[in-house]
Amino acid sequence: MMLTRNGAKTGVEPEAHSTAQPRPAHAGLRIAIMTDETGWHTARLKKAFRARGAEARCVDLADCRIDTTWQPHGLALPGFGRTLPDAVFVRGIAGGTFEQVTLRLGILHALRESGVPVYNDARAIERSVDKSMTSFLLHRAGVPTPATWATESAAFAQRVLMREAAAGRQVVLKPLFGSQGHGLKRLGARRGVLAPLPSLARYQQVAYLQRYVTGERPGFDWRVLVIGGRAVAAMRRVGGKGWIHNFAQGAVCEPAELDAPLAQTAVLAAAALGLDYAGVDLIPDPDDAARPLVLEVNGVAAWRGLQSVTPLDIATALADDLLDRKLAATPRQAGEQAAGSAVAGLPGDVRERLA
Structure with missing residues (x-):
């Protein structure tokens, strides 16, 4: 749906997802719910997919691997054998070392490259999990958002803090990666005295500062x-x-x-x-x-x-959108399409050996 800045369409149509409306069955489809923990959310998702005739199973990205000996596509996901799921729903990605997170996101990238619809895909998740990139993209798109600064320079961050304090404003120091309100610190002058910028060691030497908005x-x-x-x-x-x-x-x-x-x-x-x-x-x-x-x-x-x-x-609304919009854009089941594309790209003699 196209959107315009003048508010031509806002998309305020929750009734379109009503469970009372008939929905087409998707019998035989297999959905991978990527998550590092199961519970309330995954149980509801599995139930919603099951109501549409699709089988959903939880998979931890940490248990997946890129394996170039795993024919024909080079990806191994627990529970899917040598095939790929028809679609992937990303519910959670466990934290870890830089290398571990890079590999987990790489699995999602590889699934998309293999023709599997990924909801949300790795590119979008990378943009949203990095607060500095989120702020940049919002600003570039003209979406109203508080003034923001992201820097590795503690000296520059201190100057921002001083300028904002001189204008009677405060700023919020946030971890570049993080959620649920953890690690947030409000900075500014108190009783006329401006405290120095806290050590950035806790923030992995990156200062992400956002103007604090009061009203x-x-x-x-x-x-x-x-x-x-x-x-x-x-x-x-x-x-x-x-x-x-x-x-x-x-x-x-x-x-x-x-x-x-x-x-x-x-x-x-x-x-x-x-x-x-x-x-x-x-x-x-x-x-x-x-x-x-x-x-x-x-x-x-x-x-x-x-x-x-x-x-x-x-x-149900999430499952419906994945099946009716995201997956509908794929002409065939993603796993079959990905495998067929991979085989088609191999040399003739290799295709014959795999046949």
């Missing part, structure tokens, strides 16, 4: 869920630990109206990062009530808190 209605932010280019549900996260309003930090979830500015801004943010589904965090702009500001975009978004305040079956 007449502090104490909450919005989380909007975007699926397939449409904003389908929203909530307000109220309270939590001080000024941090994450559900994981004790915030209370309340239903929120998906008005046009909120929906349109969230949809544009997800599109800027190329995400199939996204949890977009926004706050009110004290200078423009019709223009919320995007703080972060989560490419592996949890939705347990949001599910508690919306009648929309979120897992």
Whole structure:
């Protein structure tokens, strides 16, 4: 769906995902849910795929491998033998060393290169997990977001802090990678005294600074869920630990109206990062009530808190979008197509040996 800045279409159509509508069966399809832990989210996803006739199984990316002896495609996924899944839903990627995370993302890249629809794919996840790239892409796309600086220079970061403090503003220091409100630190002058920039050792020697935004209605932010280019549900996260309003930090979830500015801004943010589904965090702009500001975009978004305040079956909406939009763009089952493409690209004598 094409979107325009003037709000021609905001995608506020959650009823389109109603479970009451007939949905085509996808019997025989095999879906890999990439996750490092199973529980509430994966159980609901498996149930939603099963209702569509598809079999979904959980796979840990750490257990997958690139194996060039594993014919015909060179990828080995537990539970799929020498075939590939018809589609992949990325629910979670475990942390690890730089090399481990690179390999896990490489598996997702390789699946996409093999013709398997990956939801969200590695390119989009890389953009969303790196807060500096998220800020750059939002800014480039014209999506309203607070002023942001990302640097390895502690001296430059200190100068930013001093300039912002001189203007009566504060900044938030965040880990470049991280979620759920962990590691955030608000910096600025207190009682007229400006404390120095904290050591960046805890932040892996990278300073990601974002201007702290205050307004007449502090104490909450919005989380909007975007699926397939449409904003389908929203909530307000109220309270939590001080000024941090994450559900994981004790915030209370309340239903929120998906008005046009909120929906349109969230949809544009997800599109800027190329995400199939996204949890977009926004706050009110004290200078423009019709223009919320995007703080972060989560490419592996949890939705347990949001599910508690919306009648929309979120897992069903996600499964429907993957099957009806993402997978529908593939002319044949992805695993068969990928294997066929791989074999077709081999020399004739090799194809004969594999036949």
